[in-house]
Amino acid sequence: MSIIGSRELIRDINEKTILKTIFLEKQIDRASLARKTGLSSATVTKIVSILIQKDLVVELGESDSTGGRKPILLCVNKDYGNILGVKVGVGYLYIMITNLNGDVLSKSRLDYGEEADPVKITNIIKNYVDEQNKNSLVGIAIAVSGTVDPKKGIVLDSFLLNWKNVKLASLIKHVLKAPVYLINDVDSFTIAHLWKGKLVNYKNALVLTLGTGIGGSIVIGGELYTGNGGAGEFGHMTLIDKGNTCSCGSQGCLESEAGFDALATKIYENTKNIVLKEAYRDYKNLETSQIDFLKLALKEDEKIFKKVFDEYSYIIGIAIKNLINIYAPECILIGGEALEFSEYFLEKSIKFAKTASFGNLGERVTFEIDNLGADAWILGGIYKVIQEEMFYVDIQKNG
Secondary structure, three states: OOHHHHHHHHHHHHHHHHHHHHHHHOOEEHHHHHHHHOOOHHHHHHHHHHHHHOOOEEEEEEOOOOOOOOOEEEEEOOOOOEEEEEEEOOOEEEEEEEOOOOOEEEEEEEEOOOOOOHHHHHHHHHHHHHHHOOOOEEEEEEEEOOEEEOOOOEEEEEOOOOEEEEOHHHHHHHHHOOOEEEEEHHHHHHHHHHHHOOOOOOOOEEEEEEOOOEEEEEEEOOEEEOOOOOOOOHHHOEOOOOOOEOOOOOEOEHHHHHOHHHHHHHHHHHOOOHHHHHHHHOOOOOHHHHHHHHHHHHHHOHHHHHHHHHHHHHHHHHHHHHHHHHHOOOEEEEEOHHHHHHHHOHHHHHHHHHHHOOOOOHHHOEEEEOOOHHHHHHHHHHHHHHHHHHHOOOHHHHO
16 A cells, blocks of 8 residues: 555545544534544544535534633534435335434335336335435435345345345436445344434344344344344244245244234134125235234234234244343344234233243343334434445545
8 A cells, every 4th residue: 555545544534533423422522523533633623624615514603611712513414415215115115315314304105016126116216206305315225124235236035025136226326326225124223223222222132023024133242243144034033843834935934923924814714704804805915904904803803813912922922032042132122013013912922031031041131112113124224324425434445
């Protein structure tokens, strides 16, 4: 590496370090920046001036002082650009536009039908951006179920969407002309909670999401752990020998036994209610249809509904117990669409898992419940865009 290259790299690293510190602190003065980053006051002053010229940082005004000259507070210019986030669900898109602080400027849920056609989905996203976005796009986050190759922007396998090796990032980048970051939806959910949700104060945790699909993720040392790609696919642990055939091709997976489709089928097989029987025949393999059917079942045949959810609570309890015994986490965060029916299973599942776990492992776990709702599926991806586009230093480029 040349001396000039080294100087440019150091300057770039210092600039990104200062920008990230301002972002994380929300408001900070120059003297505090120097203390936080370990950089000299002269370096901080010079780099802050550059960031202000680039319109990345703005001065807020004077802060309180115990004496002497009042320091001027700095913050990231939240209006520098916008970020687009999209969750591709089963039959729908959840789309969000935020500023650089992650403040939601616009969001909407749009249906695309039973077939997850990548071109159709891309066009829906473009139309939404054309109508709603009022600023330049810093980047785009796309959250999908299944395994992804984030570097190549390819959805490797999404059984819920029936996708294999779909080059989604390039499709979207072609029409929107902005960097696209592909991320697993539960990973996005987890990053959102590490950023501004229930996992802020935990170092080692698990996430379990329950709904149409069942997903999971692992947090180690306060960071998302992805292993060799795809770590945390808890929905595909085998719970029942020769059980229901799963979308992944295996049998007896947690998802095939306790996903919404399995619950709807069990209700249909057990009920004698004509309204439910007819509703199931018209039932479509869409998340909204599944939730609507479960709500109808609670209304039309509460006894069968509760029977099915009693079994569900036991299956989920077994899964949580297994996770506790394997990982011994500080915390397990539970989220997903199934929380809409939490009063019928959650307390029983947690109680079973705690008492059935090895030794006192279960008693040492803190259970947290998602408080971000549907936004969490997207906010983590948005934070990833901020990290990559605003704070990442390309060493090879500088070298």
